[in-house]
Amino acid sequence: MRVVFGDGTLAQLPEEAERLGMGRILVLSTPEQKDQAADIAARLGTLAVGLFDRATMHTPVDITEQALAVVQSLNVDGVVSVGGGSTTGLGKAIALRTDLPQIAVPTTYAGSEMTPILGETKNGEKITLRTPKVLPETTIYDVSLTLSLPPAISATSGMNAIAHAVEALYAEERNPIISLMAEEAIKALAKALPIIVADPHDRDARHQALYGAWLCGIALGSVGMALHHKLCHVLGGSFNLPHAPTHTVVLPHAVAYNAAGAPEAMRRIASALGAENAAQGLYDLSRRLGAPLSLAEIGMREADIEQAVTQAAARPYPNPRPLETAALRRLLQNAFAGKPPQ
């Protein structure tokens, strides 16, 4: 995969498209980023033949089918995804079915552009698959495109990225290089995010955060994830909770759950955060960012906790501590109420 990273790098998009032999590009975005995507399509000039602006969280298959109809009718030969994980997901879903080349232009810290993973939803169920077919050929990281990411979304998107690095540090297949990258990523994001929340236009902090997110994406794509990601997949897939805020709320609790099972990872997470304790350090960072601390405030119903426990315990991901139903229930009750991690 090819990566272009910097400030103002979007200027290289036409050249990168031509490098991949693209001449009839469909630009993808969410409805909220339609204007930004239209500007980018305009920069591509005659290389762009259309804009599809209906990308949606959790990559619903019916939206993918709508996009595929446009791909076919316009005889598209490549896609450019401008946006966060939702838009990158749509590009991946199109590539899975057509083998078309993709250029990802990420504007959040989700990291999907670095992974061979695609999560799709159909009839309310989330199915995750892993195949190199969905990995974008090229990613263009342009710091200037992240300046418009609102502080609240920057905070939760950054915590979502940190979650990838945290779980990489205690992943079953962890390795020294990915651990090094994960620790560096947590350090960069923990430093940058409070500055961004105070001043979203601080270019140095935005640069650090995008660098951290890139590292986190590599970690996510390289080693398997554990309990935290399983819980978030259940909460997002079955209860439709928003992706990044869910990661933000659950992370300190999942880390507390795993603390005794992964002491070395805990030491490294705490050190990267500049905190004494990994779980508490993550909770304090979220609080400092003004991010949501409870599942209740992001739309979960208390009555759904029991079903979430059952689903999380079924087909668990490998985890440093075995899954115990009573402890999982306590974890979700604490996260629901926004209590400090225990």
Ligand code: NAD
């Ligand atoms: P998102 O893509 O849904 O973006 C959140 C909102 O912010 C959207 O309205 C978007 O248009 C807006 N936005 C994005 N960048 C902006 C900017 N620079 N300025 C202004 N507004 C901007 O959210 P996300 O958290 O990036 O992605 C979540 C989705 O990505 C989920 O579906 C999740 O499952 C998926 N994901 C997949 C992977 C993977 O490896 N497959 C990894 C991470 C996330």
